Amino acid sequence: MMSKSSATDSFNLEPTFPSQRRICNESRLQWEVEVCGENFTRDMAHIDSQYWCNLTHIIREYHLFTSCTEEKSLVVNCYWPNPLVEGYMIRVHKHFFSNCTVEQVVWLDPPDDTLTVLILIPVFLTLAMIALVVWCSKRSDLLA
The missing domain is CATH 1.10.150.510 (Receptor activity modifying family)
Structure with a gap:
Protein backbone atom coordinates (compact mmCIF):
# COMPACT_ATOMS: atom_id res chain seq x y z
CA MET A 1 0.00 0.00 0.00
CA MET A 2 1.16 3.45 -0.74
CA SER A 3 1.13 6.16 1.86
CA LYS A 4 0.12 9.65 1.04
CA SER A 5 3.05 12.00 1.02
CA SER A 6 3.68 15.19 -0.77
CA ALA A 7 6.82 16.15 -2.61
CA THR A 8 7.69 18.65 0.10
CA ASP A 9 7.77 15.97 2.81
CA SER A 10 11.16 14.72 1.65
CA PHE A 11 12.78 18.13 1.42
CA ASN A 12 13.91 20.51 4.10
CA LEU A 13 12.32 23.85 3.34
CA GLU A 14 14.35 25.81 5.85
CA PRO A 15 16.93 28.15 4.36
CA THR A 16 20.48 26.83 4.39
CA PHE A 17 23.51 28.98 4.83
CA PRO A 18 26.86 28.22 3.30
CA SER A 19 29.25 26.75 5.82
CA GLN A 20 31.75 29.24 7.07
CA SER A 98 72.93 19.36 3.27
CA ASN A 99 75.89 16.97 2.93
CA CYS A 100 73.89 14.29 1.11
CA THR A 101 74.54 15.49 -2.40
CA VAL A 102 75.80 12.78 -4.69
CA GLU A 103 78.66 13.44 -7.05
CA GLN A 104 77.24 14.23 -10.44
CA VAL A 105 77.99 11.75 -13.18
CA VAL A 106 79.62 13.40 -16.15
CA TRP A 107 78.13 11.94 -19.29
CA LEU A 108 80.52 11.52 -22.20
CA ASP A 109 79.74 10.89 -25.84
CA PRO A 110 80.65 7.43 -27.06
CA PRO A 111 83.70 7.11 -29.30
CA ASP A 112 83.15 8.24 -32.89
CA ASP A 113 83.34 4.68 -34.27
CA THR A 114 80.60 3.49 -31.91
CA LEU A 115 78.48 6.54 -32.62
CA THR A 116 78.81 6.02 -36.38
CA VAL A 117 77.69 2.39 -36.10
CA LEU A 118 74.75 3.34 -33.87
CA ILE A 119 73.61 5.91 -36.43
CA LEU A 120 74.17 3.82 -39.58
CA ILE A 121 72.42 0.63 -38.42
CA PRO A 122 68.91 2.21 -38.30
CA VAL A 123 69.58 4.07 -41.55
CA PHE A 124 70.52 0.86 -43.40
CA LEU A 125 67.64 -1.07 -41.83
CA THR A 126 65.23 1.62 -43.02
CA LEU A 127 66.67 1.51 -46.55
CA ALA A 128 66.50 -2.31 -46.57
CA MET A 129 62.84 -2.24 -45.49
CA ILE A 130 62.00 0.29 -48.21
CA ALA A 131 63.77 -1.85 -50.82
CA LEU A 132 61.92 -4.96 -49.60
CA VAL A 133 58.53 -3.22 -49.82
CA VAL A 134 59.28 -1.94 -53.34
CA TRP A 135 60.53 -5.37 -54.47
CA CYS A 136 57.47 -7.14 -53.03
CA SER A 137 55.08 -4.66 -54.63
CA LYS A 138 56.74 -5.13 -58.06
CA ARG A 139 56.68 -8.91 -57.64
CA SER A 140 52.97 -8.91 -56.74
CA ASP A 141 52.32 -6.99 -59.99
CA LEU A 142 54.00 -9.83 -61.94
CA LEU A 143 51.99 -12.53 -60.15
CA ALA A 144 48.64 -10.83 -60.71
Whole structure:
Protein backbone atom coordinates (compact mmCIF):
# COMPACT_ATOMS: atom_id res chain seq x y z
CA MET A 1 0.00 0.00 0.00
CA MET A 2 1.16 3.45 -0.74
CA SER A 3 1.13 6.16 1.86
CA LYS A 4 0.12 9.65 1.04
CA SER A 5 3.05 12.00 1.02
CA SER A 6 3.68 15.19 -0.77
CA ALA A 7 6.82 16.15 -2.61
CA THR A 8 7.69 18.65 0.10
CA ASP A 9 7.77 15.97 2.81
CA SER A 10 11.16 14.72 1.65
CA PHE A 11 12.78 18.13 1.42
CA ASN A 12 13.91 20.51 4.10
CA LEU A 13 12.32 23.85 3.34
CA GLU A 14 14.35 25.81 5.85
CA PRO A 15 16.93 28.15 4.36
CA THR A 16 20.48 26.83 4.39
CA PHE A 17 23.51 28.98 4.83
CA PRO A 18 26.86 28.22 3.30
CA SER A 19 29.25 26.75 5.82
CA GLN A 20 31.75 29.24 7.07
CA ARG A 21 35.23 28.67 5.80
CA ARG A 22 37.61 28.16 8.66
CA ILE A 23 40.63 30.40 8.67
CA CYS A 24 44.13 28.96 8.85
CA ASN A 25 45.72 29.74 12.19
CA GLU A 26 49.29 30.30 10.99
CA SER A 27 50.74 31.30 14.36
CA ARG A 28 49.50 28.07 15.94
CA LEU A 29 50.66 26.13 12.89
CA GLN A 30 54.15 27.60 13.32
CA TRP A 31 54.22 26.38 16.91
CA GLU A 32 52.84 22.93 16.00
CA VAL A 33 55.38 22.49 13.19
CA GLU A 34 58.17 23.45 15.60
CA VAL A 35 56.97 20.65 17.89
CA CYS A 36 57.11 18.22 14.95
CA GLY A 37 60.62 19.47 14.17
CA GLU A 38 61.77 19.01 17.76
CA ASN A 39 60.46 15.44 17.73
CA PHE A 40 62.26 14.80 14.44
CA THR A 41 65.50 16.28 15.82
CA ARG A 42 65.21 14.08 18.91
CA ASP A 43 64.59 10.99 16.74
CA MET A 44 67.50 11.84 14.43
CA ALA A 45 69.81 12.18 17.45
CA HIS A 46 69.44 8.43 17.96
CA ILE A 47 70.81 7.78 14.46
CA ASP A 48 74.52 8.14 13.77
CA SER A 49 75.04 11.15 11.49
CA GLN A 50 76.94 9.02 8.97
CA TYR A 51 73.61 7.29 8.22
CA TRP A 52 71.55 10.46 7.76
CA CYS A 53 71.97 10.31 4.00
CA ASN A 54 70.82 6.69 3.83
CA LEU A 55 67.07 6.71 3.42
CA THR A 56 66.69 3.17 4.75
CA HIS A 57 68.00 4.37 8.13
CA ILE A 58 65.85 7.51 8.42
CA ILE A 59 62.68 6.69 6.48
CA ARG A 60 60.61 5.98 9.61
CA GLU A 61 61.62 9.21 11.34
CA TYR A 62 61.13 11.25 8.16
CA HIS A 63 57.70 9.71 7.59
CA LEU A 64 56.67 10.53 11.16
CA PHE A 65 57.89 14.11 10.66
CA THR A 66 55.98 14.68 7.42
CA SER A 67 52.87 12.97 8.80
CA CYS A 68 53.07 15.18 11.89
CA THR A 69 53.27 18.37 9.82
CA GLU A 70 50.36 17.24 7.66
CA GLU A 71 48.22 16.31 10.65
CA LYS A 72 48.97 19.55 12.49
CA SER A 73 48.21 21.60 9.36
CA LEU A 74 44.79 20.04 9.10
CA VAL A 75 44.09 20.47 12.83
CA VAL A 76 44.60 24.24 12.58
CA ASN A 77 42.54 24.44 9.35
CA CYS A 78 45.47 24.97 6.99
CA TYR A 79 46.03 23.11 3.76
CA TRP A 80 49.10 20.94 3.40
CA PRO A 81 51.67 21.51 2.07
CA ASN A 82 51.67 25.24 2.54
CA PRO A 83 54.43 27.86 2.35
CA LEU A 84 54.96 27.94 6.12
CA VAL A 85 55.43 24.16 6.38
CA GLU A 86 57.52 24.05 3.20
CA GLY A 87 59.84 26.74 4.56
CA TYR A 88 60.28 24.84 7.80
CA MET A 89 60.94 21.57 5.96
CA ILE A 90 63.57 23.29 3.82
CA ARG A 91 65.33 24.47 6.98
CA VAL A 92 65.21 20.91 8.34
CA HIS A 93 66.64 19.58 5.07
CA LYS A 94 69.44 22.12 5.14
CA HIS A 95 70.30 21.15 8.70
CA PHE A 96 70.20 17.37 8.36
CA PHE A 97 70.70 16.60 4.67
CA SER A 98 72.93 19.36 3.27
CA ASN A 99 75.89 16.97 2.93
CA CYS A 100 73.89 14.29 1.11
CA THR A 101 74.54 15.49 -2.40
CA VAL A 102 75.80 12.78 -4.69
CA GLU A 103 78.66 13.44 -7.05
CA GLN A 104 77.24 14.23 -10.44
CA VAL A 105 77.99 11.75 -13.18
CA VAL A 106 79.62 13.40 -16.15
CA TRP A 107 78.13 11.94 -19.29
CA LEU A 108 80.52 11.52 -22.20
CA ASP A 109 79.74 10.89 -25.84
CA PRO A 110 80.65 7.43 -27.06
CA PRO A 111 83.70 7.11 -29.30
CA ASP A 112 83.15 8.24 -32.89
CA ASP A 113 83.34 4.68 -34.27
CA THR A 114 80.60 3.49 -31.91
CA LEU A 115 78.48 6.54 -32.62
CA THR A 116 78.81 6.02 -36.38
CA VAL A 117 77.69 2.39 -36.10
CA LEU A 118 74.75 3.34 -33.87
CA ILE A 119 73.61 5.91 -36.43
CA LEU A 120 74.17 3.82 -39.58
CA ILE A 121 72.42 0.63 -38.42
CA PRO A 122 68.91 2.21 -38.30
CA VAL A 123 69.58 4.07 -41.55
CA PHE A 124 70.52 0.86 -43.40
CA LEU A 125 67.64 -1.07 -41.83
CA THR A 126 65.23 1.62 -43.02
CA LEU A 127 66.67 1.51 -46.55
CA ALA A 128 66.50 -2.31 -46.57
CA MET A 129 62.84 -2.24 -45.49
CA ILE A 130 62.00 0.29 -48.21
CA ALA A 131 63.77 -1.85 -50.82
CA LEU A 132 61.92 -4.96 -49.60
CA VAL A 133 58.53 -3.22 -49.82
CA VAL A 134 59.28 -1.94 -53.34
CA TRP A 135 60.53 -5.37 -54.47
CA CYS A 136 57.47 -7.14 -53.03
CA SER A 137 55.08 -4.66 -54.63
CA LYS A 138 56.74 -5.13 -58.06
CA ARG A 139 56.68 -8.91 -57.64
CA SER A 140 52.97 -8.91 -56.74
CA ASP A 141 52.32 -6.99 -59.99
CA LEU A 142 54.00 -9.83 -61.94
CA LEU A 143 51.99 -12.53 -60.15
CA ALA A 144 48.64 -10.83 -60.71
